[in-house]
Amino acid sequence: MKRFITGLILAALLATGTAAAGKYAADTVSTFAQQKNQEKALLVQERIQETVTLLESLSTDPYIRSQKNSYQEKAALLTDKNQNENLGYMMLRILDAEINIYREDIGLASNLASRDYMQKLYTTGKTQVTDAFLAGADGKTINYTVAVAIMENSQAAGALMAAIYGDEIDGYLTDERSANVLVGSQLQYMGGVSKEQFGLAVAQVLENERNTTRPAENILVDLNEHKSGSFWSLGSHIQYVAYTPVEGTNWSVMTEVRVLPIVRNILIIYGCGAAVLLVSGILLLRPKKNRQEKTRPR
Incomplete structure (x- = not known):
């Protein structure tokens, strides 16, 4: 019975730790992306x-x-x-x-x-x-x-x-940990992209995104109405996308942040904690050897 209760406690701790780590990682990524998005939009706006x-x-x-x-x-x-x-x-x-x-x-x-x-x-x-x-x-x-x-x-x-x-505008958008794109009044890529992507419609890009957490048409409406917003994209790379209008223009800045580079340290800490719990569980739940030798009849 004690082993069963101990197992339940360890499982609960692992589940709680997983949930907490997941929420913390998601909050970290979204906060970073939104801050970076605001920062880039402000740089363009100021110019x-x-x-x-x-x-x-x-x-x-x-x-x-x-x-x-x-x-x-x-x-x-x-x-x-x-x-x-x-x-x-x-x-x-x-x-x-x-x-x-x-x-x-x-x-x-x-x-x-x-x-x-x-x-x-x-x-x-x-x-x-x-x-x-x-x-x-x-x-x-x-x-x-x-x-x-x-x-x-x-x-x-x-x-x-x-x-x-x-x-010059591309320089404001450049960042080592995020990809930032300036979107024009016709919802087309303008800045922060390669020459091949210049003029590419955002709608076309969203069509190629798999499993976004918001419908593409809602995102396009936001951009067209100069509203801020965000969504998760679960394609070949899990990433968080934030967008915000550039005041004084008909533009918006979209910021894409890949999850793994941002949460790598969180995953390492979580992995170490999970490993400690698993090892503790193995040690606590394994059968104890009978240290007392049975008396043999003479």
Whole structure:
């Protein structure tokens, strides 16, 4: 009877330890992923807000607003500011009332009236932050554009724009213990991914995920409505995924954390504890040898 009770106690301890270790491991992974997700989203948000603040300040600068200075001269001022102050933008440009964009070397460069975000900017006067797109001399450089209107009498009389390198945004997303992806307004991969994955639809990625703890359509609704959320993915690797919107944009950051690298130490401690219980159980439950020799009849 004593062996039976001892066995039950050991089994209860093992079950309790397993449950506690499992909960602690799950809490550790989810907390780490959510903290990392918030951290990465904030880094991207701060860069966008920094850019908006700069452009808004420049839009009220007397030199920029003065009609005595040519647009080419204003473009030269912006380029010098970008370079001399190490602002790090791919370009810092000015546009006129007809949505013509200017450069310091050639003056009038092109017209951006066909761009949807420029039409919205000049129509509403509201700051625009674009999804990532390919630009540059080679047409292969990923960048994000922020544009602010130069207002006169409640009308957009011009604009200022800054292009942020895709590599810079990727740098904010890089992390050794998590995979972080910037998702665009069309729910597509933009930053933190390879060139092959650029533009990949989140819906397509979720279709390939096996045994997620939330339906894919619910996750897509959250992203589309700029809500935070999370789920477990039980595919080839068990991982936890958290996502949160980037304020001031139509973007979200998704963070994927693989469970095993995070909980390895927890598993080691649990394994040692379980081993101690098993050894103790073997020692306590094994039959005792009769240490008293029976008296043999002479």
